Structure formats: structure tokens, C-alpha cells
Amino acid sequence: MSITLAANSIAEALDGFTVPIVGWEIPTGIALSIAAIIHAVLLFHVFAVCPAAFIWLERKGSARIQDRLGPTRVGGRFGWLQSLADGIKLIQKEDLCPPVADAFLFKTAPYVVCLSSFAAFTFLPFSHGWVAVSADCGLFVMLAVLSLEVFGIIMAGYSSGSKWSLFGGMREAAQMVSYEIPLAICALIPVVAAGSLNLGEIGDMQGGHFGNWFMFHDPFTFVAFFVFFIVATASCKRAPFDLAEAESELVGGFHTEYSGMRWSYFFMGEYASMFAVCGVASILFLGGWHTGILGLDGALEGLRAEGAASAGFSIYGYLANVIGAVVFASKASALVFVQIWVRWTLPRLRIDQVMITCLKYLVPISCFLFLGAVVWPLVLVLTTDESTLWPEPLGARVAVGMASETEVKSAPVPVELPDWSIHEPAAEVSAPDVERESLTVGLNNVEVRQ
Amino acid sequence: MNSMFTIFALAACLGAVAVVVSQSIARMAFWLIVSLGSVAGLFFLADADFVGATQLLIYVGGTLVLLVFGIMLTASGPYMKIETSPAETMVAGLIGLLFLFMVFSTISGVDWEVSKQQILAATGRPDPDQVVGFNDNSEGNTLRPLGFAVLGLRPDRDLASGQNTSPGYLLPFEIASVHLLVVLIGAAYLARAKRRRDVA
Numbered sequence: 205m206s207i208t209l210a211a212n213s214i215a216e217a218l219d220g221f222t223v224p225i226v227g228w229e230i231p232t233g234i235a236l237s238i239a240a241i242i243h244a245v246l247l248f249h250v251f252a253v254c255p256a257a258f259i260w261l262e263r264k265g266s267a268r269i270q271d272r273l274g275p276t277r278v279g280g281r282f283g284w285l286q287s288l289a290d291g292i293k294l295i296q297k298e299d300l301c302p303p304v305a306d307a308f309l310f311k312t313a314p315y316v317v318c319l320s321s322f323a324a325f326t327f328l329p330f331s332h333g334w335v336a337v338s339a340d341c342g343l344f345v346m347l348a349v350l351s352l353e354v355f356g357i358i359m360a361g362y363s364s365g366s367k368w369s370l371f372g373g374m375r376e377a378a379q380m381v382s383y384e385i386p387l388a389i390c391a392l393i394p395v396v397a398a399g400s401l402n403l404g405e406i407g408d409m410q411g412g413h414f415g416n417w418f419m420f421h422d423p424f425t426f427v428a429f430f431v432f433f434i435v436a437t438a439s440c441k442r443a444p445f446d447l448a449e450a451e452s453e454l455v456g457g458f459h460t461e462y463s464g465m466r467w468s469y470f471f472m473g474e475y476a477s478m479f480a481v482c483g484v485a486s487i488l489f490l491g492g493w494h495t496g497i498l499g500l501d502g503a504l505e506g507l508r509a510e511g512a513a514s515a516g517f518s519i520y521g522y523l524a525n526v527i528g529a530v531v532f533a534s535k536a537s538a539l540v541f542v543q544i545w546v547r548w549t550l551p552r553l554r555i556d557q558v559m560i561t562c563l564k565y566l567v568p569i570s571c572f573l574f575l576g577a578v579v580w581p582l583v584l585v586l587t588t589d590e591s592t593l594w595p596e597p598l599g600a601r602v603a604v605g606m607a608s609e610t611e612v613k614s615a616p617v618p619v620e621l622p623d624w625s626i627h628e629p630a631a632e633v634s635a636p637d638v639e640r641e642s643l644t645v646g647l648n649n650v651e652v653r654q
Numbered sequence: 655m656n657s658m659f660t661i662f663a664l665a666a667c668l669g670a671v672a673v674v675v676s677q678s679i680a681r682m683a684f685w686l687i688v689s690l691g692s693v694a695g696l697f698f699l700a701d702a703d704f705v706g707a708t709q710l711l712i713y714v715g716g717t718l719v720l721l722v723f724g725i726m727l728t729a730s731g732p733y734m735k736i737e738t739s740p741a742e743t744m745v746a747g748l749i750g751l752l753f754l755f756m757v758f759s760t761i762s763g764v765d766w767e768v769s770k771q772q773i774l775a776a777t778g779r780p781d782p783d784q785v786v787g788f789n790d791n792s793e794g795n796t797l798r799p800l801g802f803a804v805l806g807l808r809p810d811r812d813l814a815s816g817q818n819t820s821p822g823y824l825l826p827f828e829i830a831s832v833h834l835l836v837v838l839i840g841a842a843y844l845a846r847a848k849r850r851r852d853v854a
Binding site: 306308309312316339340341344345347348349351352354355358359361362363370373374377378380381384401 | 678680681684687691703704706707708710711714715716718719720722723725726727797
């Protein structure tokens with residue numbers, strides 16, 4: 205079975221399947237399209253449910269934090285009807301376009317925002333193997349796709365024909381261009397520790413004890429998590445970095461002229477990308493879909509291995525993945541809650557302070573952390589002869605399901621410096637042996653490829 | 655796969671035509687996104703994830719944002735327009751057609767089947783059973799070979815045969831990074847506030 209639950213397995217199941225009554229046989233192309241549509245629809249539900257849930261959470265959180273009375277009283281039990289009522293209200297509203305606006309750009313801008321944050325979900329794994337596209341450079345693609353969101357906002361700001369919107373768009377552009385640098389560098393730090401850009405692989409490596417989470421891998425990754433989280437908050441233009449829509453100065457910033465559904469698309473995009481970015485943070489630093497409790501994780505890994513061993517669909521593997529997805533979603537949602545909490549607690553920065561925070565503090569800090577994270581494993585091995593701070597056996601580098609079949613070939617990347625920083629599943633092999641072994645494996649790999 | 659290729663290729667071409675036809679710079683930037691984004695889509699279809707993502711990150715996310723940022727900072731009126739005179743259109747169209755003719759004649763002059771066989775003979779047919787990374791080979795494993803090549807290792811080439819002893823992309827990569835550093839320092843030098851020096 206393919207490591208991705210993805211289109212492949214659904215397409216394989218559908219390929220050549222005969223439709224019962226009509227008697228058509230499904231060709232490969234159509235099977236692939238159906239599989240892709242199934243994935244897109246599933247992900248679209250995540251994309252649509254996230255904003256609803258988080259807007260509810262935002263209302264409740266703001267009400268509790270700032271003593272706002274409304275949201276604690278209205279909207280059915282626990283206020284769950286409020287988001288629904290909002291949705292109905294927004295759909296009913298007239299779709300306005302100011303006469304001075306560049307109508308075409310004005311109308312397409314919300315879709316650009318929405319589409320880019322939706323597309324990012326394609327690369328986000330929700331559990332072991334639960335990812336629509338398991339790209340080898342998934343993290344890179346995801347950050348690239350998320351960075352397109354800015355363009356929609358700049359377009360909205362420019363094409364509205366309003367000075368408030370223009371200012372909002374300009375601030376957004378300046379903020380994004382500078383915050384993308386520390387975001388990428390901080391995302392690289394766990395990548396260096398993992399030796400992979402594949403989000404699924406990075407998540408799988410952090411199983412077992414919570415010391416295996418990359419956040420606790422070394423002091424640099426620990427600090428990097430907080431820097432990453434701050435930068436991610438800024439890149440979702442959340443308060444205290446929401447200068448693009450600062451209502452005290454700019455009316456509504458880039459969305460001043462928008463109304464109805466087009467206005468709400470911006471916010472769907474914003475909340476969805478909050479979840480996406482927090483999901484990336486929890487995969488990179490917080491162990492993804494692993495609980496962090498040794499016994500529980502071991503049991504889940506066992507279930508997964510059982511699922512991988514059986515040829516067909518296995519209820520155990522599926523169950524373990526469902527639990528993993530729940531764990532992942534709760535970690536990401538907890539991070540989103542922190543963003544909400546911060547928004548209603550801290551005052552907004554000025555635009556020059558936002559830029560200074562990024563360029564004078566966050567960029568140097570993240571460069572230093574990156575350097576430290578690169579040097580750390582070398583120093584640790586040279587001084588203590590240990591590859592990790594933690595005595596517990598670390599998570600397997602390669603997913604359980606894969607390790608049994610392709611033990612030799614899927615071993616660590618050959619050229620990467622000997623596996624000091626990387627979790628070694630084999631506890632009885634001493635460090636120099638491991639080193640030699642991984643190097644020879646590397647040579648084998650090269651020969652095989654020729 | 656073929657239908658997706660058609661869709662992306664059409665979007666790339668139509669976006670490019672729209673860039674030329676439209677007069678407002680902001681709209682041009684939008685159509686450029688469509689065009690470049692579809693090219694990235696073509697890269698993804700060809701299993702070159704890394705190149706596709708780089709295309710998105712650098713051209714769409716970086717260059718175009720800077721372009722629009724530049725328009726917003728420098729435009730004097732509400733919407734900046736570029737008006738082309740008929741003579742310019744004529745000259746540009748002529749050059750474009752000549753270029754199209756050149757490209758077309760070059761492409762149609764190549765025997766693709768032979769060169770495909772040559773490439774396969776030189777690099778070896780990819781082995782579907784072989785698992786190098788976390789993914790199947792079917793899902794675009796271009797990242798690891800690229801990483802090797804940047805480090806100076808070319809596992810896809812037979813170095814022993816002495817045909818092609820290219821050391822990979824290490825040197826060009828380093829040259830590019832040094833070049834960028836020089837540009838960066840130069841820009842910072844040009845942009846810094848001039849300090850008045852008192853001549854005693």
C-alpha cells in the first residue's frame with residue numbers, strides 16, 4: 205500500500221471497477237479525478253469548519269477576556285447559532301463594488317486569498333499518512349502556497365480605490381515581505397534536526413516520549429518554536445500585528461470597501477490559514493499526531509504497524525489514525541486559541557514597531573538559532589558522545605509501515621553528516637557503527653541509482 | 655494527466671496573452687500570477703515539486719508582490735496605465751512572431767523519441783521498486799537528487815565512465831549566493847542615509 209492514503213489508493217480501488225447497474229468500467233483518468241475530488245471535498249470541509257469553529261471561539265474568548273456581555277448570552281446553547289446567523293446575514297447582503305474600484309481585481313481578490321489558504325491544506329498531514337499530497341518538499345510547497353495569500357490582500361487594497369484600503373494593502377505588503385524571512389528560517393530549524401522536508405516524515409519521527417518532539421530536541425529548537433509562533437501570528441496578520449486592518453487608524457484597512465460574502469472570504473481565508481500555520485507549528489515542533497505519552501504512543505504505533513502489515517483495509521490502523529488526527533487537531537486548535545488569547549490581551553503595535561520587531565530582532569534571532577541548531581548535534585557528540593539529550597529511545601526515523609519492507613533502502617539520507625542528530629531506532633548499535641552503516645547504506649543507494 | 659496538462663498550459667498561455675493585452679499594471683500583475691502559477695502547476699504535473707514550489711515562492715510570492723508594492727509606492731494617479739502606440743504593437747508583434755517561429759522550428763527539428771532513448775540510456779530508467787525517500791517513486795522524489803546535486807553528488811550520472819564529470823550544482827550555487835550578497839551590500843550602500851562630513 206502506498207504511504208499516502210491519498211488519491212493513489214482511492215484511485216487504485218476505483219480503477220477498473222464496474223459500475224453495478226450501468227455496467228461501465230471506470231477508466232484510470234476518471235478514477236484519478238474522482239479520487240482527487242473526494243480529497244478536495246474532504247479538505248474543503250476542514251477549510252470551511254475551521255473558520256466557523258474559530259470565530260465562535262474568538263467571540264467567546266474575547267467576551268471572557270474583555271468582559272463583553274453579548275457573546276456570553278446570545279445564540280442558542282453555548283452560542284453555537286451565532287456563526288450560523290452570521291453566515292445567513294452575510295449571504296443576504298448586497299455584493300457592492302465601489303464605482304471608482306477596478307471591478308475585476310476587486311472581485312477576484314477575495315478568491316485569491318481563499319484559494320491560497322485552501323490549497324495549503326492539500327499538503328498538511330492530519331495523521332500518519334493522512335495527507336492529500338505527500339510531497340517530498342511538502343513544507344516548502346506549503347509555505348510557498350501560503351505566501352500567495354498576501355497577493356490577494358494587496359490586490360484588494362490597491363483595487364478598492366480608497367486610501368484606507370491602499371494603506372492597508374501597503375502595510376500588508378511591507379509586513380509580509382519582511383516576516384517571510386524569519387518564518388522560513390525558523391521552519392528550517394526542525395528541518396535540520398529531522399533531515400527531511402516531508403511534513404509526514406517529520407511528524408512520524410517524533411513518536412514516543414514527548415522529549416522526542418522537536419521543540420525539546422535542543423535549546424535552539426525550543427526557542428525557535430516561540431519565534432516561529434510569533435512570526436506565524438504576524439503572517440496571519442493577527443493582532444498585535446494586524447496593521448493591515450487596524451480599525452482605529454484605517455477604518456477597516458484592506459477590506460474597508462468590501463461587504464457580504466466577499467468580505468467574509470477574507471476572514472475564512474484568515475482563520476483557515478491560522479489553523480494551517482498552527483498545524484505546521486504543531487507538526488514541526490510539537491510532535492504532530494503523537495500524544496507524547498510513551499505508553500499510549502507505543503500502543504498506537506502498534507495498531508498502525510498491525511494496520512500496515514495487513515494487506516487490505518485495517519480497522520486498527522484506521523482507528524489509530526483517527527486518534528492521531530484528533531490529537532493533531534487539538535494541538536493546532538490550542539495554538540489557535542493562544543493566538544486568540546494574545547489578540548484580546550495585547551495592544552496593537554505601531555507599523556514602525558512591527559517592522560523593527562521583525563527586521564531588528566526576529567531575523568537576527570532566527571539566524572542565530574539556525575546556526576546554533578546546525579552546530580548543536582556536532583558539539584553534543586564531540587563532548588558527551590551522545591546523539592541526544594534524552595535517554596529514552598527516540599522515534600523511528602522511517603514510518604513503521606515502511607521500515608519493515610524497505611529497511612535498508614529507506615535508511616537515512618546518505619550524504620547528510622552521519623546520523624548524530626537523528627533518532628536511531630537500534631539501541632544496541634554503538635555510535636561509530638551506526639555512522640559506518642549509514643555511510644555504506646548511502647553508497648549502496650548511489651550504486652542502486654546508477 | 656493529459657487533460658490537466660491542457661488546462662494548465664492553456665491557462666499559462668492565456669495569462670501571458672492577457673498580460674500583453676491589458677493596460678493597467680495591477681491587472682498585468684494579476685494575469686502574470688495566473689500565467690506563472692500555471693507554469694508552477696505544469697512543474698507539479700511533471701513531478702518536479704521543488705521547482706514548482708520555487709516558482710511560486712520566488713516569482714509569484716516574491717517578485718510580483720514587490721512589483722505591485724512598487725506600483726503602490728510610486729503611482730501618482732489612482733490606477734497606473736501603460737498606453738502602447740500602434741507602432742510599438744507592430745514592432746513587438748513582429749519580434750514575437752519571429753521568436754515563435756524560431757522556437758517552433760527548433761522544437762520540430764528535434765527527434766524526441768531518439769533523444770528520450772538517449773537520456774534513458776545515459777541516466778538509467780527509474781526503478782519503480784526502489785524506495786529512496788519517504789514517498790513512493792511515483793510521487794515526485796525530485797528533492798533528494800536535487801539536494802545531492804547541490805552538494806556535488808550526481809547519483810544519476812555514471813562518473814566512472816568518464817563521460818560527464820560535472821561536479822553538480824555546488825559551484826553555480828555558491829557563485830549565485832556570492833553574487834546576491836554583493837548586490838545586497840551594494841543596495842544597502844546606495845540606500846543608506848548620506849552622512850554629511852564636515853571638512854575642517
